[in-house]
Amino acid sequence: MSDAERWVARPLGELVTGVARAVAEGQTELDRASLATRRDVQRAVENGDLETPIETPWFRFSGVEADLNVSLSMRGRPERDNSGVIRAYRPTLVAAPTDPEFTTRTDYDVAASSRVALDIVPVPGPE
Numbered sequence: 234m235s236d237a238e239r240w241v242a243r244p245l246g247e248l249v250t251g252v253a254r255a256v257a258e259g260q261t262e263l264d265r266a267s268l269a270t271r272r273d274v275q276r277a278v279e280n281g282d283l284e285t286p287i288e289t290p291w292f293r294f295s296g297v298e299a300d301l302n303v304s305l306s307m308r309g310r311p312e313r314d315n316s317g318v319i320r321a322y323r324p325t326l327v328a329a330p331t332d333p334e335f336t337t338r339t340d341y342d343v344a345a346s347s348r349v350a351l352d353i354v355p356v357p358g359p360e
Contacts, residue, residue, distance in 0.1 A: 241329055241330065242306075242327050242328065242329040243327065243328060243329075244310075244325050244326065244327055244328075245305070245326045245327065245328045245349070248301070248303070248328045248349070249349075249351060252299050252301075252351055252353070253351075253353055256294060256297050256353050259294070260293060260294055263291075263292045263293065263294075264291075267289055267290065267291045267292065270289050270290070271289040274286055274287055274289060293355055294353075294355065295354075295355070296352060296353065296354045296355075297351075297352075297353045297354075298350070298351070298352050298353075299349075299350070299351040299353070300348065300349075300350050300351075301328075301330075301348070301349045301350075301351075302330075302331045302346045302347070302348055302349075303328040303329060303330055303331060303346060303347055303349055304328070304329045304330075304331050304346055304347070305326060305327070305328055305347045306326075306327050306329075307324055307325070307326060307327070308324075308325050308327045309322030309323065309324060309325070310322060310323045310324075310325040311323075328347075328349065331346045
């Protein structure tokens with residue numbers, strides 16, 4: 234396996250977590266923009282540039298669907314003891330994207346790819 238493949242191929246859990254983090258970062262940016270708009274409106278009212286405050290819009294993702302085609306394989310992740318000696322290998326499901334460059338370089342048959350579907354939806358936070 235090349236260095237590039239080692240970098241691109243990730244445990245499936247990391248792939249799912251990465252997608253979820255990207256969605257969370259996108260929501261954070263939406264929230265920041267709404268807060269900045271709210272501050273601008275309040276400042277405009279205080280400075281007399283705006284007679285009456287206007288409602289600040291808030292946006293949220295109502296749901297995000299991710300449909301990924303990946304090449305799945307099993308790899309052994311080393312388990313080390315306290316002295317750093319490898320004592321066992323934990324089976325790990327690894328996913329690599331099946332983009333055109335990957336399929337051409339590896340002569341991979343896209344028909345053999347696996348589909349990973351994620352549905353990320355907002356839920357109420359803890360009270």
